[in-house]
Amino acid sequence: MAFKAVVLVGGPQKGTRFRPLSLQCPKPFFPIAGVPLVEHHIDLLSQLPGLSEILIIGFYNSNEFTEFIDRCQKVYRISIKYLQESQPLGTGGGLVHFRDVLLAGNPEAIFVFNVDVCGDLPVAKMCDRMKSLPESSVLLLTTEATREQSINFGSVVVDSEGKVLHYVNKPDTFVSTYISCGVYLFKTDVLKNLCGDSQTGSLWLEKDLFPQLASSEKLFTLHTNTWWSQTKTPAAVLYANRHYLRLYNKRYAARLCRGGADIIGDVFIDPSAKVDPSARIGPNVSIGPQAKIGKGVRIKESIILSGAVIHEHACVLHSVIGWRSEVGEWARIEGIPLAPNPNVPFAKLENKPLFLSDGRLTPSVTVVANDVSIAPETIILNCVVLPFKELTCSYKNQIIL
Numbered sequence: 001m002a003f004k005a006v007v008l009v010g011g012p013q014k015g016t017r018f019r020p021l022s023l024q025c026p027k028p029f030f031p032i033a034g035v036p037l038v039e040h041h042i043d044l045l046s047q048l049p050g051l052s053e054i055l056i057i058g059f060y061n062s063n064e065f066t067e068f069i070d071r072c073q074k075v076y077r078i079s080i081k082y083l084q085e086s087q088p089l090g091t092g093g094g095l096v097h098f099r100d101v102l103l104a105g106n107p108e109a110i111f112v113f114n115v116d117v118c119g120d121l122p123v124a125k126m127c128d129r130m131k132s133l134p135e136s137s138v139l140l141l142t143t144e145a146t147r148e149q150s151i152n153f154g155s156v157v158v159d160s161e162g163k164v165l166h167y168v169n170k171p172d173t174f175v176s177t178y179i180s181c182g183v184y185l186f187k188t189d190v191l192k193n194l195c196g197d198s199q200t201g202s203l204w205l206e207k208d209l210f211p212q213l214a215s216s217e218k219l220f221t222l223h224t225n226t227w228w229s230q231t232k233t234p235a236a237v238l239y240a241n242r243h244y245l246r247l248y249n250k251r252y253a254a255r256l257c258r259g260g261a262d263i264i265g266d267v268f269i270d271p272s273a274k275v276d277p278s279a280r281i282g283p284n285v286s287i288g289p290q291a292k293i294g295k296g297v298r299i300k301e302s303i304i305l306s307g308a309v310i311h312e313h314a315c316v317l318h319s320v321i322g323w324r325s326e327v328g329e330w331a332r333i334e335g336i337p338l339a340p341n342p343n344v345p346f347a348k349l350e351n352k353p354l355f356l357s358d359g360r361l362t363p364s365v366t367v368v369a370n371d372v373s374i375a376p377e378t379i380i381l382n383c384v385v386l387p388f389k390e391l392t393c394s395y396k397n398q399i400i401l
Contacts, residue, residue, distance in 0.1 A: 001130070001131060002050050003107045003109040003111065003127075003185075004052055004054070005111035005112075006055045006057055006110060006111065006113065007038055007041050007056050008094065008114050009058035010027070011085075011088060017354075018030075020384065020386050024387065025323070026064055033240075033245050033248065036068070037115060039072060041113050041115065046076040048123060052079065054079070055080075055081050055083055057085065058094075059085040062084045083098045087200075090196075090203050090205075092196070092208065096195065096203055108187070109127075111123065112183070112205075114183070116230055117181060118228075118230070119243070120243075122222065126141060133220050137189065137190045137218035137219065138218070139184065140219065140220070141184070142156050142221045143225060144179070144223075144225065145347075145348050146347050151170060151171050151172070152170060153170065153179035154210070155170075155175035155178070155179060164219035165214060167219065180206070181224070184205070233352075234364075235335075235338045238320065239338065245266035245267070257269040257281075261277055262278070263281055264283050266283055267281050267283070267285045269281070269287045270306075273289065279295070280298050284300070285303070286302075286303045288304060288306035291309070292309045292310070294313070297316075298316070299316045302317065302320065302321065304316070305320070305325075306323055307323050308324065308326070309325075309327070310327045313330050314331045316333045317334045318335035318336065319333045319335045319367070322367075322372060324371050325374070326373045328374055329377070330377045331374050331378050331380070335364060335367075336365065338350075361397050367383075369387040370387045374391045379394040380395050384398075386401055
């Protein structure tokens with residue numbers, strides 16, 4: 001099957017729940033397990049036979065993608081283009097606006113990925129499934145959630161053959177425990193007939209197209225119970241980091257660090273980072289370029305971004321330490337670990353609001369933004385720290401503006 005792929009990345013007005021990390025770095029470029037979020041999709045798609053081109057659609061300035069695309073084209077040896085929308089057009093409006101580019105070369109099918117989904121995505125099986133369904137127009141990748149969580153996603157009712165009987169995006173009441181993963185495979189005939197709003201050009205696949213295709217019996221699914229999640233918040237980033245590191249054991253074992261410090265479990269350390277041999281790192285830690293980790297440091301379930309410095313005997317747990325930030329000697333940076341409830345089948349990570357109903361900060365991972373300085377012997381617990389702050393005392397359960 002000859003096909004192309006589209007990755008929908010949105011723009012700077014989106015992803016506000018990802019702040020303060022997105023204040024410094026566009027969300028698609030945030031490194032998870034040492035690799036930018038959007039590049040995980042490029043890596044996966046580039047391994048499929050028959051893929052001719054990857055198109056990234058969003059309303060970020062095109063200059064922000066130039067260097068990234070040049071590098072990825074060399075690494076993955078595939079054509080990659082960025083197509084800039086003049087305004088937000090929804091999940092389907094960009095497909096309509098750039099239809100001629102998508103259909104150039106006469107591909108048989110087109111993958112569509114939402115950039116903020118992540119997981120062990122069975123894209124090759126989706127291709128095989130599409131070939132076996134001549135009557136289908138679009139194939140959805142689905143997974144299962146709990147009854148309570150399912151209303152936060154696109155809910156899908158299917159028959160025994162995987163044909164979609166009913167599709168509702170984020171329903172008000174329970175419809176089905178089967179949910180859409182935000183990964184689709186389109187036959188090109190569908191794209192030829194898509195139309196956006198006559199005034200704005202916007203189109204939402206989940207609201208405007210999928211219910212219509214379900215009613216005409218042309219929407220089908222491939223169901224998976226492999227790992228899947230969304231990266232809406234910093235807490236979700238640490239959860240995704242843990243699982244991508246686990247996947248490296250199967251696909252990219254050379255990316256995992258096995259020495260140079262006291263390594264526990266799955267750990268990624270950029271070759272340019274400097275880590276003292278006495279530091280204890282892991283499990284589930286990623287350390288970015290030019291970072292410096294001092295003597296006796298303990299890091300667990302965290303991401304240390306490029307240029308960050310963790311001084312001697314500091315402790316970082318369940319936290320994200322931002323670009324060029326500095327953690328003083330004997331300081332302790334700690335967040336609240338978040339994961340799906342292991343005792344509930346099919347539970348998904350919940351993207352909780354920043355504040356509880358009583359106004360208190362929701363217990364979550366600690367996020368230290370870029371260029372922050374944290375004094376020695378301080379404790380930062382369950383906090384969100386905005387850029388360029390100098391912390392000289394301890395804080396707990398606060399947003400530090």
